[in-house]
Amino acid sequence: MGDRAELEYISIGGNRHPSAADWANNDGGCLAYGAGNSIALWRPLDSAYKGVYALLNGHTDAANAVKFYQRSGNQEVLLFSGSVDKSIRAWRVPLGESEGKSYESAVVAQHDASVTALEILSDSQTLISASADSTIKVWDLSHFATDGINEEVELVETIKVKIMPLAISAHDLDKKHKILAVAGSNAAIHIYVTQTTGKFGPIATLTGHAGWIRSLSFVRETTDTSSDLLLASASQDKFIRLWRIHKGEELPSSKAVDDPSLGLMGKSVSTKAHRFEIGDERASITFEALLLGHDDWIYSNKWHHHDGKLQLLSASADNSLAIWEADANSGIWVCVSRLGEISAQKGSTTATGSTGGFWIGLWSPKGNAVASLGRTGGWRLWQQESEHIWVPQIGCGGHVRSVTDIAWSKSGGYLLSTSSDQTSRLHSKWKQTPSWHEFARPQIHGYDLNCIGVISDTQFVSGADEKPLRVFQEPAVVASLLSKLCDISQENTDLPDAANIPVLGLSNKAIQAVDDKESNTNGDTEEPTTDDPSFIVNISALDIDHPPVEDQLARHLLWPEIHKVYGHGYEISAVAVTQDGTLMATACRASSIDHAVIRVYDTKDWKDFSEPLRAHSLTVTSLQWSPDGGYLLSVGRDRIWSIFELIDGKFTTTTAKGHSRMILDCSWAPLEAGRIFATAGRDKSVKIWQLIGTEWQLKSTITVSQPATAVAFAPSLPQNHLSLAIGLESGELLLAEVSMEDLEKVNVRPMQMQLCPHKGISRIAWQPQSGEQASGLMAVASEDGSLRIFTVPS
Known part of the structure; x- marks a missing residue:
């Protein structure tokens, strides 16, 4: 079963670094970007709108720099990536039909500090890297392996600089000489040109900027290889400067002095020429233009x-x-x-x-x-x-930090995810293509979000690093969007139009949609008036007929907050809602028995359903209601599991020590399998328990290679066996088949490693199923910032 799982969807955000992405210059048009420690591959102009189709794992820290290198005649491109982990890696990225089948990598170079930028000169087969160790290294790629990726690149030279280099750019001056520009943590650009020895030597320092320089880019002025070079430098001083590199004794005529916008600077711009030699020829660098x-x-x-x-x-x-x-x-x-x-x-x-x-x-x-x-x-x-x-x-x-929890809607039409990046996101399948996309960003918060639970198809609750829980209501704009594009119908018509967050606020407020122009009695048009303009939105802005783009997600697809639930004294750690949405159980972080209580609320009035449930002495890490709502299962850092049976509105408690180390997750089997649940522990084991008569008995122990951080039973019983997904701290995913005839008979298969995250699995959630389905959807949240959805055959 495990080796047949297919990756349906990857959602992950990009790293905020100017060098952390590159768009390959080929017909396939693959864009690679740093995503946490991984490299994400995406085809932006793909008509299928698939989004990220692969993640390349290998770095042990954030990827700062990405650069493609395509050799002529090859059916693949090389991709180089530099990371905070000080390494530069090379990856083989197949083109065309072979995409996604194999991605090999090798560490090809090493710095003494974070790699900040990469540059490649394809014609001369040269790789140049910049690092926070204040060095620029030049590497020869001519002997790099063509049939395997195990050979190292050859270090040609190391250039020591007196700044932290943040940007580099290089270009061929002619067939024998190259020019290199380096800039970073000061306001100057340092220019190097290859000398008779073949090594780079400094020839000029270009001044004029008033802030750190974040990007450099060389280009020929025309497609003629003998035309002048232009260098663009972008700075934190809000300006772009253009510089001309010209061969010849005479200086080129500069249009900079004639630019009327320079009068806005309040001072004259230096047009000093920097002269240097290229072999037997003279050349110069002059200031060309200031872009405001x-x-x-x-x-x-x-x-x-x-x-x-x-x-x-x-x-x-x-x-x-x-x-x-x-x-x-x-x-x-x-x-x-x-x-x-x-x-x-x-x-x-x-x-x-x-x-x-x-x-x-x-x-x-x-x-x-x-x-x-x-x-x-x-x-x-x-x-x-x-x-x-x-x-x-x-x-x-996607998310840019650890994805902490996920939950499917009751009907299974959409998936909610929440993260330490302080957002909650809604994902669903666009029926037109079909492809998965983010369709709403229900919550943008001021605290890291830890857990999420679905109350109904139009309401959810989330818990964060704060004491209250927050309940959200689906707005009409999201209901309409999901209905049009995802065939998710919504019978409730009494919904707020949309939501926003007031300035200096943390609570999403319902807002009203109005016509773009409202008519007055004279027939003239005027802007709508309101006490607070932030509480209205134009109807046209909510008319979305495709998966929303980023500014629509951040601005128009929030969900209004309808209630706060109080009761806990510390940060919320876990939440669970019954299948019928009537009861909600919650827990918070705790270092003593006084706070390690579970509170149960009635979702009709948000009042306490019962007295706080006491069983644990440390933080409760996971809560799960049985499919029929008759039992509440809890596990915690104190190594015990507890079951609270609900009888006539009262809870009775059963507690047992389940593992030798803390228990991190738990899951109930489908109701037709009987009373069976699984627990996952840091002791590298997953245990399956069953109710026999009036006692809960340990029926099976699955030993795994790493601490088990997530566990989830599939909602169906194909071929009289239970399907159990297990997530490990290493990111590895396992799929276990448990025989219903004998729960000790367990067949465990690992999923393909190239499909798995490279950090710990936070949560696994199976899509609710109805009737007989040949396969199921399994969502996986990881600490690497990724959310993945797999199709798993039964």
Whole structure:
């Protein structure tokens, strides 16, 4: 069973680093980005909208730098990645039909500190890396293995710099010489050129910026290989500077002095020429232009030749992408397109809808699309419709920190996930393609979120690093979206229109949708009036006919909070709701018996259903109601499990020491199997228990190689056996078949390692099933920030 599981969906956000993504320059158009310790592969222009189709695992810390290297004639590309773990790895990424079948990797280089940037000169087979150890290393790729990936690259030279390099760019000056630009934790750009020895030597320091420089990019001015080079530098001083590298004794004419926008600077711009030699030739570097237009830090800039024009794409913390061109008549550089959000629409914080800026901007291989990564870890995509018209397309993304809990809706139509990144997200299947997407972001919070429970198909409850639990109600905009695109019907029509978070607030509030313009008695149109403009939204903004893009998720698809549930004294650790949604059990972090209680609430009035349930002495790690709601199972750090049987509105308690170390998760078998449950412990075992007469007996112990962190029974009984999914601290997933005739007969198969996360499994949840189904959907949440959905044959 395990080796036939197929990966249906991966959701994971990108790392906020300007060098942490690259778009391969081939017809397949694979975009790779750092996602936690992994490298995510995505085809942005894929008509199937599949999203991330693979995660490459190998790094032991965050991936900061990603760069493709395609050799001519190969049916694969090499991908190099640099990480905080000090290493540079090489990956083979197959193209075309073979994608996703094999991804090999090797550690090819090592620095003494975090790798901050990578550059590749394909023609000269050179890899250049920058590191926080204040060195730039140059590597020769010419002897890198072509039939296997086990050979190491050859270190050519090490350049010591006096800054922490954050950005590098290199280019061939001619067939024999290369130029390298280095910048970072000061306001200068350091230029190196290869000397007669073949090694890089410093030839100039370019000054002018007033802040750290985050991105550098070289390009030929035209497609003619003898044309001048241009260097673009993007800085935290909110400006982009262009520099010209020109061969010849005479200096090129500069248009910088004629640019009227420079008068806004309040001081003259230096046009000092930096002269140097390339072999027997003279050359110079001069200031070319100053690009003004962003009003916050600029994180990245990339060149591209498109339709005979040279264009520069810049990404800024002001929530915008800008596309720059030189005016055909004056030669002055101007912004011809701006994508993202304009200042008047920006929220002051992430909670009010602002994405917190763009960290990466990338051109597609043909230059007819651009992609950008925002602070929330989500990718935005625009495709060019006409010369200056760019249309938003469906992007991808996900959580950017550990996914702590997941829960399916009662009908199984959608999946909710919650995370330490302080968001809850709703995922469902778009019937048109079909493909899985994020369809709502019900909660954006100020605390790390720990657990989530579904009350009904329109309500859920979440617990965080705070004392109250919060209950949320589905708004009409989400109900309409799920109905149109996912065939999830909603009978309740009495729903709020939408929700938002007031400035300085933590509670999502219901808001009203209004016509874009409301008519007054004179027939004129005027803006709608309200005491608080933040509590209205235009109807047009809620008319969504495709999976939402990142700004819609952050701004318009919140769920209003309808209730707070109090009672606990510390951070909430676990929540569970009965199948019929009438009772909710909760627990909080505890170091003493006084706080290690379980509280049960009636969801009709949110009052205590009973006295607090006492059995544990330390934090309760997981709570699970039996399918019929007759039993509540709890496990905890104190190594015991407890069962509370509900009889005539009263609970009776049974407690036993289940494992030799803390118990991390538990799960009930389907009701038709009888009273059976499983527990997962840090003692590297999963135990199966059964009610025999009036006693709960241990029937089977499954020994595993790592601490078992998650366990879940499938909701069906195919071929008279139980299917049990087990997640380990290493990220490994196991699928066990347990015979109903003899619970001691257990067949355990591991899932393919390339499909598994590389960090601990936080939670496993099977989609509710109705009737006989040939396969089931299994959702897996991991500490690596990924959410995965598998199709598992019965």
